Amino acid sequence: MDGTRQTIRRTGMLGLTLGVLALFSAPGAAFAQILSPLGNLSLNAAAPSSLTISIPSGGTMNFALVDGTAANGSTAASITTSWSVNPGQTNSVQLFGYFSSPSAALAGIGYNIASTYVEGRVATGAPTGFTPFTQTNPVGPAGGSLLLFSELITGINKNKTRTDNLEVRINLTTYPGVPAGNYTGLLRIQARAL
Amino acid sequence: MRIRSIVGGALAVVAAGLCVTNHAGAQTLSNVGNITLNASAAQTLTVAITSGPTVNFTLAQGAAAAGDVSPAISTSWNLNPGLTGAVTLFGYFNTPSSALTDGTYDIASNYVEGRMTTGAVATFTAFTQTNAVGPANGSLLLFTENITGGNKISTRSDNLDLQVNLATSPTVPASSYTGTLRIQARAL
Numbered sequence: 001m002d003g004t005r006q007t008i009r010r011t012g013m014l015g016l017t018l019g020v021l022a023l024f025s026a027p028g029a030a031f032a033q034i035l036s037p038l039g040n041l042s043l044n045a046a047a048p049s050s051l052t053i054s055i056p057s058g059g060t061m062n063f064a065l066v067d068g069t070a071a072n073g074s075t076a077a078s079i080t081t082s083w084s085v086n087p088g089q090t091n092s093v094q095l096f097g098y099f100s101s102p103s104a105a106l107a108g109i110g111y112n113i114a115s116t117y118v119e120g121r122v123a124t125g126a127p128t129g130f131t132p133f134t135q136t137n138p139v140g141p142a143g144g145s146l147l148l149f150s151e152l153i154t155g156i157n158k159n160k161t162r163t164d165n166l167e168v169r170i171n172l173t174t175y176p177g178v179p180a181g182n183y184t185g186l187l188r189i190q191a192r193a194l
Numbered sequence: 195m196r197i198r199s200i201v202g203g204a205l206a207v208v209a210a211g212l213c214v215t216n217h218a219g220a221q222t223l224s225n226v227g228n229i230t231l232n233a234s235a236a237q238t239l240t241v242a243i244t245s246g247p248t249v250n251f252t253l254a255q256g257a258a259a260a261g262d263v264s265p266a267i268s269t270s271w272n273l274n275p276g277l278t279g280a281v282t283l284f285g286y287f288n289t290p291s292s293a294l295t296d297g298t299y300d301i302a303s304n305y306v307e308g309r310m311t312t313g314a315v316a317t318f319t320a321f322t323q324t325n326a327v328g329p330a331n332g333s334l335l336l337f338t339e340n341i342t343g344g345n346k347i348s349t350r351s352d353n354l355d356l357q358v359n360l361a362t363s364p365t366v367p368a369s370s371y372t373g374t375l376r377i378q379a380r381a382l
Contacts, residue, residue, distance in 0.1 A: 051224040063233035067272065077229050085222065097229075107235050113233070127287070139223070170233055177347045180237040180274045187231055191224035 021189055049085045051093065051193045056080055056163075063170050065178055070119075070130075070171040077168070077189075079148070082161040085193050087153050095148040095191045097166065098140025105144075106170070106185035113183055115144050117175055119123070121167045125149030130169055139190050153193070208290050239281065239381045244351065251358045253366055258307070258318070258359040265356075267336075270349040277342050278381045281349045283336040283353065284311065285377050286328025288322060293332075294358070294373035301371055303332050306364050309355040313337030319355055327378050341381070 004150065018154065058077035058132045065071050083093050097120055099105040104112035119130040125148045149164060172178060246265035253259050271281055285308055286291040292300035307318035313336045324330040337352060339345065355374070360366060 049222045053224045053227050055227045055229060058229070059227075060232065065233050065235040067235075067238070071233070073231070079227065081224070090222070106231055118231070142195065143279040166229070168229075168231065170231075174324040176350045177272060178235045180235050180272045180348055183231075183235070185231040185233075187229040189227040189229060193222040193224075 014035055015072035035049055041107050046087045047084070049083070049090065049193060051083045051085065051191050052081075053095070053191050054082075055189065058166075059182065061168055065095050065170060065172060065183075067172055067175065067177050070169045070173060073168040076165040078163055078165055080161060080163045081149075083191070083193060084159045085153055087155050087158050090153045090158075090193045092150055092152045093191060093193045094137075094139075094150045095164070095189065096137050096139040097133060097148055097187050097189050098137070099185065099187060100144075102133070102141060102144030104185075105133065105187075106183040108179070108181045108183040111179050111181065111183075113170065113185070115177060117171055118185075118187075119169050119171050120146050120148065122148045122164050123167075124162075124164045130167075130171070130173075133187075138194075139192050140188070148189075206210050217374050226244070227310070235272070237274055237278065237381070238270070239378050239379050240270050241283070241377055242268045242270075243377065244268045246353075249356050251356075253358055253360060253371075255365055256361055256363075258270045258357045258361060261356040264353040266351055267377055268349060268351045269337075271341075271379075271381060272347045273341050273381055275343055275346050280338050280340045281367055281379055281381045282326070282338045283352070283377065283379045284325050284327040285321060285336055286333035287373065287375060287381050288329065288332070290329055290332030292311065292373075293321065293375075294371035296367075296369040296371045299367050299369065299371075300364075301358065301373070306373075306375070307357050307359050308334050308336070309357075310336045310352050311355075312350075312352045318355070318359070321375075325375075327380055328376070328381075336377075 056078050058075045061073035063071040099115045102115040103116045105115040106113040115133040119132050121130045133146045134143050135145050137145045214372045246263040249261035251259040287303045290303040293303040293306045294301040303321040307320050309315050309318045321334045322331050323333050325333045
């Protein structure tokens with residue numbers, strides 16, 4: 001009798017244990033995986049076009065003026081132009097030099113030298129011969145600028161840095177006479193991508 | 195077919211327009227770099243004998259012999275009125291005791307007279323002054339012009355009349371005499 005009871009008890013304990021195990025293992029099967037709908041996050045990155053110039057050397061030029069002759073600048077200005085542009089949006093990069101007031105490119109006490117008498121040359125650019133700053137361009141005032149170079153943009157040169165030397169002289173060959181004195185002026189350099 | 199070609203052409207024009215618009219709107223300007231230009235025009239002062247650089251005299255004892263020509267002297271300057279008060283022109287002999295010589299006999303500068311009617315010497319005056327230019331007792335001030343803003347750049351031409359005046363000279367030996375009269379301007 002005792003053996004029978006013991007067997008029954010053991011069997012009950014085993015059933016209870018299995019039941020508990022079944023209870024804890026059952027939930028995995030009971031919760032079905034649920035996935036949310038897809039949400040799209042748009043990533044837009046724009047690398048803007050860039051265009052910069054710098055004048056690493058020759059930022060100051062000195063001229064010893066002599067009536068009836070052309071006075072060369074004491075140094076040539078080295079101009080570095082760097083760009084990163086989209087060839088699909090940009091046809092060319094151009095560099096210009098200009099005077100804000102062409103009638104007073106250089107000013108002295110009571111007397112001005114017009115941009116007509118200031119000439120520039122860029123052997124690696126557009127005016128290979130000395131040319132006065134009297135052009136009308138998209139950059140600078142009318143009659144007071146000079147195109148220094150123009151470079152067409154392709155896939156090859158869409159990212160580029162170039163350096164050009166700008167030589168400047170003051171040509172008084174046809175000038176009526178500059179009064180003795182000191183004259184100063186600012187030649188502005190700006191690039192344009194279009 | 196005709197309508198299709200028209201529509202096709204119109205589309206092409208629109209497409210081209212869009213392309214142009216795309217480029218036109220993409221201008222990019224760089225920063226501005228400055229190049230400083232410093233120029234100086236130095237003061238200048240020059241003289242030139244534009245005519246009559248050789249003057250001949252036929253000497254006459256006890257009389258004044260006028261030169262056969264009056265040299266024209268052109269004086270040009272470009273001066274800063276803030277730095278220069280006046281331009282002065284002088285004539286002088288290096289050796290006043292021997293203004294003209296034949297190698298043996300000398301005619302001193304006190305017998306050589308000049309006149310510049312457009313200058314400072316209205317009547318014939320001997321080259322015996324002592325001036326800032328030339329040796330003592332051997333020069334003659336020919337003109338002085340004050341510098342202002344109105345004449346800071348100028349060129350003027352003056353004629354210098356010369357004579358060798360032997361009115362008070364001892365007899366001059368018959369001979370040929372030569373000399374050099376120097377002309378120099380000064381700005382101060």
